[in-house]
Amino acid sequence: MEKLLTLLEEKKFKDLRGYLSTLHAPDIAEAMQEVNNKESLLIFRLLPKDLAVEVFSHMEPSYQAEFSELIKENELRELVNELNFDDKIDYLEEIPANLVKKILQNTPENERRLINQFLNYPEYSAGSIMTIEFVDLKKHMTVRDAINRIRKIGVDKETIYTCYVINNERTLEGIISLKELILSSEDSKIESIMNRDYISVETHTNQEDVADKFLKYDLLAMPVVDSENRLVGIITFDDVMDVMEEETTKDFHIMAGMQISEEGYMDSSVAGLFKKRFPWLAVLMISATFTSAIMEHYEAMIASMAILSANIPMLMGTSGNAGSQASTLMVRSIAVGDVEFRDLFKILWKEFRVSFLIGISLAVLNFIRMYLIGSYNFLLSLVVSLTLVATITLAKLIGSTLPMFAKKIGLDPAIMANPMISTILDALVLITYFTISAYFFNL
Amino acid sequence: MEKLLTLLEEKKFKDLRGYLSTLHAPDIAEAMQEVNNKESLLIFRLLPKDLAVEVFSHMEPSYQAEFSELIKENELRELVNELNFDDKIDYLEEIPANLVKKILQNTPENERRLINQFLNYPEYSAGSIMTIEFVDLKKHMTVRDAINRIRKIGVDKETIYTCYVINNERTLEGIISLKELILSSEDSKIESIMNRDYISVETHTNQEDVADKFLKYDLLAMPVVDSENRLVGIITFDDVMDVMEEETTKDFHIMAGMQISEEGYMDSSVAGLFKKRFPWLAVLMISATFTSAIMEHYEAMIASMAILSANIPMLMGTSGNAGSQASTLMVRSIAVGDVEFRDLFKILWKEFRVSFLIGISLAVLNFIRMYLIGSYNFLLSLVVSLTLVATITLAKLIGSTLPMFAKKIGLDPAIMANPMISTILDALVLITYFTISAYFFNL
Numbered sequence: 001m002e003k004l005l006t007l008l009e010e011k012k013f014k015d016l017r018g019y020l021s022t023l024h025a026p027d028i029a030e031a032m033q034e035v036n037n038k039e040s041l042l043i044f045r046l047l048p049k050d051l052a053v054e055v056f057s058h059m060e061p062s063y064q065a066e067f068s069e070l071i072k073e074n075e076l077r078e079l080v081n082e083l084n085f086d087d088k089i090d091y092l093e094e095i096p097a098n099l100v101k102k103i104l105q106n107t108p109e110n111e112r113r114l115i116n117q118f119l120n121y122p123e124y125s126a127g128s129i130m131t132i133e134f135v136d137l138k139k140h141m142t143v144r145d146a147i148n149r150i151r152k153i154g155v156d157k158e159t160i161y162t163c164y165v166i167n168n169e170r171t172l173e174g175i176i177s178l179k180e181l182i183l184s185s186e187d188s189k190i191e192s193i194m195n196r197d198y199i200s201v202e203t204h205t206n207q208e209d210v211a212d213k214f215l216k217y218d219l220l221a222m223p224v225v226d227s228e229n230r231l232v233g234i235i236t237f238d239d240v241m242d243v244m245e246e247e248t249t250k251d252f253h254i255m256a257g258m259q260i261s262e263e264g265y266m267d268s269s270v271a272g273l274f275k276k277r278f279p280w281l282a283v284l285m286i287s288a289t290f291t292s293a294i295m296e297h298y299e300a301m302i303a304s305m306a307i308l309s310a311n312i313p314m315l316m317g318t319s320g321n322a323g324s325q326a327s328t329l330m331v332r333s334i335a336v337g338d339v340e341f342r343d344l345f346k347i348l349w350k351e352f353r354v355s356f357l358i359g360i361s362l363a364v365l366n367f368i369r370m371y372l373i374g375s376y377n378f379l380l381s382l383v384v385s386l387t388l389v390a391t392i393t394l395a396k397l398i399g400s401t402l403p404m405f406a407k408k409i410g411l412d413p414a415i416m417a418n419p420m421i422s423t424i425l426d427a428l429v430l431i432t433y434f435t436i437s438a439y440f441f442n443l
Numbered sequence: 444m445e446k447l448l449t450l451l452e453e454k455k456f457k458d459l460r461g462y463l464s465t466l467h468a469p470d471i472a473e474a475m476q477e478v479n480n481k482e483s484l485l486i487f488r489l490l491p492k493d494l495a496v497e498v499f500s501h502m503e504p505s506y507q508a509e510f511s512e513l514i515k516e517n518e519l520r521e522l523v524n525e526l527n528f529d530d531k532i533d534y535l536e537e538i539p540a541n542l543v544k545k546i547l548q549n550t551p552e553n554e555r556r557l558i559n560q561f562l563n564y565p566e567y568s569a570g571s572i573m574t575i576e577f578v579d580l581k582k583h584m585t586v587r588d589a590i591n592r593i594r595k596i597g598v599d600k601e602t603i604y605t606c607y608v609i610n611n612e613r614t615l616e617g618i619i620s621l622k623e624l625i626l627s628s629e630d631s632k633i634e635s636i637m638n639r640d641y642i643s644v645e646t647h648t649n650q651e652d653v654a655d656k657f658l659k660y661d662l663l664a665m666p667v668v669d670s671e672n673r674l675v676g677i678i679t680f681d682d683v684m685d686v687m688e689e690e691t692t693k694d695f696h697i698m699a700g701m702q703i704s705e706e707g708y709m710d711s712s713v714a715g716l717f718k719k720r721f722p723w724l725a726v727l728m729i730s731a732t733f734t735s736a737i738m739e740h741y742e743a744m745i746a747s748m749a750i751l752s753a754n755i756p757m758l759m760g761t762s763g764n765a766g767s768q769a770s771t772l773m774v775r776s777i778a779v780g781d782v783e784f785r786d787l788f789k790i791l792w793k794e795f796r797v798s799f800l801i802g803i804s805l806a807v808l809n810f811i812r813m814y815l816i817g818s819y820n821f822l823l824s825l826v827v828s829l830t831l832v833a834t835i836t837l838a839k840l841i842g843s844t845l846p847m848f849a850k851k852i853g854l855d856p857a858i859m860a861n862p863m864i865s866t867i868l869d870a871l872v873l874i875t876y877f878t879i880s881a882y883f884f885n886l
Contacts, residue, residue: 155626329696
């Protein structure tokens with residue numbers, strides 16, 4: 001990167017051109033995003049054409065859109081034409097509609113129809129991440145025929161390591177890996193060695209489920225079929241890795257009470273960040289006024305014994321933490337398929353035991369701190385400790401079950417993570433604490 | 444699954460055998476983990492040997508250990524012998540040392556030495572996830588020689604799609620993909636077509652960095668070299684997908700204030716869950732007593748104006764949520780490499796503007812709720828609203844910077860997520876609120 005900047009500054013364009021050709025496309029794309037537009041354009045012009053296309057496909061989507069405005073329209077059109085089909089779709093999804101129209105104006109009618117079909121697959125579906133650049137074979141071919149076909153058409157394909165055997169109606173009949181082809185005798189018929197028990201998905205399958213299947217079956221590529229089992233595309237492992245990263249980011253955002261964003265932090269505007277964060281904060285703040293109502297209900301009690309309120313932040317904090325441990329663990333366990341709704345009672349019973357143990361242990365610790373080390377009276381120490389046992393048990397039970405109910409009614413379980421759980425728990429903690437206090441202090 | 448259970452119950456073993464051979468290994472492994480030990484063993488005995496090995500390699504590590512005790516020792520030894528090298532290492536890491544010794548007793552000396560070397564690579568390092576089953580080529584070979592070599596040795600290799608060109612000292616000189624081999628003329632020399640600008644890692648590289656490289660460069664496999672660039676193993680994309688999932692789970696656990704666990708939730712014991720959760724809860728609870736001290740300091744003020752305390756839960760909750768939005772976003776941005784320490788001031792400035800906007804908006808909303816809709820007096824509504832502006836700004840600034848400082852001093856940024864930030868914020872919220880109240884109410 002430094003070397004690149006030096007060469008750029010010293011205007012040693014010939015050396016720069018040579019140096020660039022030794023770099024990997026993702027690194028060049030990264031460098032271009034960090035320099036100014038003029039330098040970025042300069043670097044781009046020095047790239048051999050193939051590499052330029054690859055570099056463009058590795059840029060962040062938002063930067064691709066920005067960069068598109070720097071180059072001439074016909075140059076852009078040519079560039080986009082050279083992109084892999086799935087990269088092309090990703091790009092076209094990102095840019096304004098009028099630019100899409102301009103870029104596609106010379107595209108043949110049938111390809112344009114195909115592109116429009118792909119642009120219409122729902123976001124986060126298998127259809128939206130697949131590509132059409134696969135090797136198709138026929139079952140009557142021999143291994144020799146198949147390898148010859150791969151030699152002929154393979155260079156433009158996203159992968160040649162898994163090939164798809166289809167009939168004249170494009171129905172998928174089997175798959176075969178290049179490994180099997182290479183290791184089989186050249187005269188074998190594809191029909192006799194192809195794998196008929198393949199794993200496939202449909203175009204509308206959620207991308208998260210696609211990723212789960214890749215992970216479970218260690219797949220390199222997976223066919224995407226329509227409702228009549230006709231092959232419409234394939235998804236390759238590298239796109240699935242991106243999906244895994246994207247899905248994790250989505251879960252993080254939802255769990256922290258933000259709206260999902262696909263923009264990187266550094267690319268996000270202040271207004272954009274505001275819009276993603278404000279709605280949930282406002283909803284949660286309004287919900288939290290419920291706690292104020294509870295506090296006001298007990299105002300007389302607090303006024304007569306102000307020391308009571310001193311323990312409220314600790315009680316709410318500790319219960320909130322206990323609840324978020326349970327809810328986070330559950331959100332993750334649901335996401336990786338470790339836990340299902342039918343496990344509900346097993347989980348409740350397990351959490352009950354764990355939380356009771358934790359509650360008792362924390363209560364003892366708290367009692368030692370308040371009564372034995374601190375200077376609090378016996379009764380107050382007891383009341384706070386008892387509240388801890390009760391609220392931690394509540395916190396764990398609620399924290400572990402709400403994500404499952406959310407999933408059951410079709411919501412993302414992550415929505416039941418920390419902020420939501422904490423808000424509910426705050427209210428429950430207050431009610432529990434004041435009820436126990438009223439009993440012991442006869443207030 | 445249901446069909447399998449029915450066949451099992453009706454003791455139709457012949458049908459069961461036939462049915463099993465149509466299933467995929469991961470599904471059979473999953474089914475075996477759900478039935479009882481006797482049934483599981485029965486299913487296993489009905490599997491053809493190759494499939495049995497594959498099924499075993501797809502079991503959860505904890506179940507592998509459990510299952511090992513069900514079968515005879517020599518049977519187990521044979522089974523383990525057939526595993527891929529990396530699966531073998533994963534398995535041996537999981538079981539008790541005396542069992543390892545028994546299993547390896549007939550293993551040839553040189554393989555045993557290699558296994559011990561692999562068992563010693565640190566957890567979460569490239570060394571611990573790599574395999575030795577790769578195809579090595581020499582640079583003077585022709586494409587024809589290379590393909591013949593792949594045909595001869597390829598069947599036992601983890602991947603044949605990327606081949607590694609090494610010299611007699613095992614120094615890695617280049618890599619070449621099967622795609623390039625297939626698409627090149629048969630008489631080309633490997634030397635002239637191999638790729639010398641390959642991406643590699645060293646044995647001690649953290650697995651998270653390995654995953655980042657796979658993601659960035661869309662790799663199918665990556666060579667692992669020692670400090671003298673000798674090839675010691677390769678890592679394949681399927682293992683990296685597992686790493687990505689594992690790393691996400693680790694982040695979730697740390698963010699919720701739990702110790703990392705590799706066990707699934709359903710496999711965890713009550714005692715195990717207790718041990719993972721209790722330490723942080725205790726630390727945070729003790730830290731939270733700081734809030735009690737602050738509250739006690741203002742005891743007189745609360746006693747004289749109990750209504751003040753009614754707003755504390757809402758203020759702490761809202762600031763906590765605002766802080767956790769910022770910290771979660773930052774933890775994730777650091778993890779995906781979108782943000783670095785040198786961006787600190789840019790981030791502070793951006794967060795300052797976002798948080799000020801959010802603070803003002805929430806304050807206005809709160810003022811409307813308290814003064815215009817509710818029956819609170821003007822001054823109290825004002826004080827609470829002003830506190831919101833101040834604490835939300837604080838929350839965002841602290842939430843966004845602490846993860847970066849954690850990273851800077853070598854801690855996992857995720858540790859600075861919700862529970863830790865909330866505990867710090869609770870104290871700051873109280874101080875701010877009481878200071879503003881004291882000023883406006885002359886208390």
